Amino acid sequence: MRLEGEKMDAITVASTLPACVQMNDVVGGKLMHLYAVKHGLELNLFVSNALIDMYGKFGRLGDARRVFEQMVIKDIVSWNSIIAAYEQHGEPIDARLLFDRLPIKDVVTWNSLITGYAQNGLANEASNIFHMMEESKDISPSQGTWVSILPAYSQLGALGQGMLIHARVIKDSMWSDIYVGTCLVDLYGKCGRLDDAVSLFDEVPRQSSVPWNAIISCHGVHGHGERALEFFREMLDGEVKPDHVTFVSLLSACSHSGLVSDGEWCFCLMQENFGIKPILKHYGCMVDLYGRAGLLDVAFEFIKSMPMKPDGSIWGALISACRIHRNVELGKYASDRLFEVDSENVGYYVLLSNMYANAGKWEGVNDVRSLARGMGLKKTPGWSSIEVDKKVNVFYTGNQTHTQCNEIYKELKELCEKIKAKGYVPDFGFVLQDVEDDEKEHILMSHSERLAIAYGIISTPPKSSLRIFKNLRVCGDCHSAIKCISDITGREIVVRDSNRFHHFKDGSCSCGDYW
Numbered sequence: 203m204r205l206e207g208e209k210m211d212a213i214t215v216a217s218t219l220p221a222c223v224q225m226n227d228v229v230g231g232k233l234m235h236l237y238a239v240k241h242g243l244e245l246n247l248f249v250s251n252a253l254i255d256m257y258g259k260f261g262r263l264g265d266a267r268r269v270f271e272q273m274v275i276k277d278i279v280s281w282n283s284i285i286a287a288y289e290q291h292g293e294p295i296d297a298r299l300l301f302d303r304l305p306i307k308d309v310v311t312w313n314s315l316i317t318g319y320a321q322n323g324l325a326n327e328a329s330n331i332f333h334m335m336e337e338s339k340d341i342s343p344s345q346g347t348w349v350s351i352l353p354a355y356s357q358l359g360a361l362g363q364g365m366l367i368h369a370r371v372i373k374d375s376m377w378s379d380i381y382v383g384t385c386l387v388d389l390y391g392k393c394g395r396l397d398d399a400v401s402l403f404d405e406v407p408r409q410s411s412v413p414w415n416a417i418i419s420c421h422g423v424h425g426h427g428e429r430a431l432e433f434f435r436e437m438l439d440g441e442v443k444p445d446h447v448t449f450v451s452l453l454s455a456c457s458h459s460g461l462v463s464d465g466e467w468c469f470c471l472m473q474e475n476f477g478i479k480p481i482l483k484h485y486g487c488m489v490d491l492y493g494r495a496g497l498l499d500v501a502f503e504f505i506k507s508m509p510m511k512p513d514g515s516i517w518g519a520l521i522s523a524c525r526i527h528r529n530v531e532l533g534k535y536a537s538d539r540l541f542e543v544d545s546e547n548v549g550y551y552v553l554l555s556n557m558y559a560n561a562g563k564w565e566g567v568n569d570v571r572s573l574a575r576g577m578g579l580k581k582t583p584g585w586s587s588i589e590v591d592k593k594v595n596v597f598y599t600g601n602q603t604h605t606q607c608n609e610i611y612k613e614l615k616e617l618c619e620k621i622k623a624k625g626y627v628p629d630f631g632f633v634l635q636d637v638e639d640d641e642k643e644h645i646l647m648s649h650s651e652r653l654a655i656a657y658g659i660i661s662t663p664p665k666s667s668l669r670i671f672k673n674l675r676v677c678g679d680c681h682s683a684i685k686c687i688s689d690i691t692g693r694e695i696v697v698r699d700s701n702r703f704h705h706f707k708d709g710s711c712s713c714g715d716y717w
Contacts, residue, residue: 210237216248219256231256245272251279258287282310289318294327309344316350323673325357326596343370345379352385359671359698361393362592380406384413391420394669394696394703411437411445419451424703425713427459434468446478453487457494458702458713465491486515493523498532514544518553525557530566533557548579560631560678586650586672590661597653600645606657613656614647621686629679646679651697655687667694675699685709 210218215238222231235253238244244253250273257266266287273280281304288297301307301315312335319328332351335341348371355364368386371377377386383406391399399420406413414437421430434452437444449472456465469488472478485508492501501520505512517540524533537554544550551574558566584599597604604610633642646652651672658668676684676699688695689709697704705712 209241212238212243212246212249215243216246216252219249219252223256223259228260228262231260244269245274247273247275247277247280251277251283254280254283254287258283258290261291263287263291263293278304278306278308278311282308282314285311286314286318289314289321292322294318294322294324307341309341309347312341313344313346313350316347316354320350320354320357323357325354326594328354329358329360329363329594345376345382348376348382349385352382352389356385356389356392357671358587358589358594359393359669360587360589360594361389361395361669362589363594364389364393366592377405378407380410380412383407384416387413387416388420391417392423392698394698396420396424396426408440408442411442411448414442414444415447415451418448418455422451422455422458423698423701424705425458427455427461427464430455431461431464444472444476444478446472446481446484449478450483450487453484453491457487457491460495462491462495462497482510482513482515485510485512486519489516489519490523493519494526496523496527498523498527498529502532511543512539514540514547514550517543518550521550521553521557525553525560528557528561530557530561530563546577546579548574548582551579552582556632559633562631582674584650584672584674586654586670588654588658588668588670590658595654595657597650597657599650599653600648601650601653604653604657606660609660610653610656613660614652617652617656617659617687617690618643618647620690621683624686624690626683626686629682632677632679646683649677649680651676651680651699652683655684655695659691659693665692667696670695670697672697672699675701676704681711681715685711 215234219231219234222228222234235244238246238249238253243249250269253269254266257263257269266284270276270280270284281300285297285300288294288300297315297318301311304311312331316328316331316335319325319331328351332347332354335343335347348367352364352367355361355367364386371382371386376382383402387399387402387406390396390402399417403413403417408414414433418430418433421427421433430452434444434448437448449468452468453465456462456468465488469480469484472484473480485504488504489501492498492504498520501523505516505520508516517536520536521533521540524530524536533554537550540550551570555567555570558564558570585596587594587596589595595604601607628643628646630639630642630646633645637645651670654670655668658670662668676697681704684695684697684704684706686709688706695706697706702713
């Protein structure tokens, strides 16, 4: 149109901006914005809304905010778009402030806030917002509501609440919707009900890669890498084209199962057969694959051969492997490179601190902690949740505020004595503080997953299974302790941490101590 000299109107500009998002064309989007300014279209309501949406999806919050603040007239779409922009930029608190300012909220507004909280790891807050929406009475949940809240319940491990949503989805005849169905597959799979996830997967339309990606991912986090590969082959037999997400899930599954050769095959296949150019997530999975297998030199050479500059996630994966295999020298080199590209992610400081602590190098631990404090960074609190009688109980490390706190710590002390008698020896290398041994033992005993397990033991019938969900990686000492606890209590204890599922039973773990 522009080549033919025709002038674009507001509707044309507003319709073109989403296409720029779809093609990930930031430059084209900026040029359209300049055209709108030059021709007096910027303040048009439809153009402004499209600009806010575009900048939000490109992660350019400052530009989205400037457009929003310049608007003379704002409608509900304007507010929904700017709230979504804040959420997409990882600013859920500011998004909530905007939400509270909005006098009239529609279902999209509520969905945006729920989605944002869930995507930013604030699943409990997402659940609270959903309940507020339900209490408002004047808003009916939509397909977008279920797609927003189900991932939050998946994060929390709130299977009971998720099952209530499942019942409502069936009642509303929405179970066959591909996105709702995929979220349900993910919920059951990520809550430890893998057989139910597979049954649901069989009922969901499977013409696109979306449900396939979910079922492959579910098997990957359970450590069933070979089954994940079988689903991938079924996907190809059904002539469903995989996308970049498919291969992230596949490579991650291979990593968690130690399938190095299969992972290398997938990495080559995506490029040679499907023309998918690897992005940083794929490279990160490969580094993790080699690192977990103890092939640190191969992982390092792989990083050096990358056609793009490694980001923090790449170096972080190598540091994690160095921590597991206690290669402090390479870990120190990786940390120096990491802080050149990302010095503000507190998780990396914790990772490096853990590496030094595991190696008993307390001077290194203190140096890293001082550096983090000097930058004003604070560690993400570790928490674990357990659902009992459809109520989710969340425990933080060292938590003493639970109404049954005394009973929980009493149970923990008794468990500690029993597992010691079975041969358990606390590994103080996982305590980051340089304190006396008695204090170190108390710190280990107070880790959030152990608090949740103790609560589960005193709150459920003997021999019944426990399902625990943790936001961080399970430490090596807790892993050893839980194996012993599963043995002495005769319970299956399922723990999902930030990496994968661990099924503890009769003193052993499904991961084979490979995580």
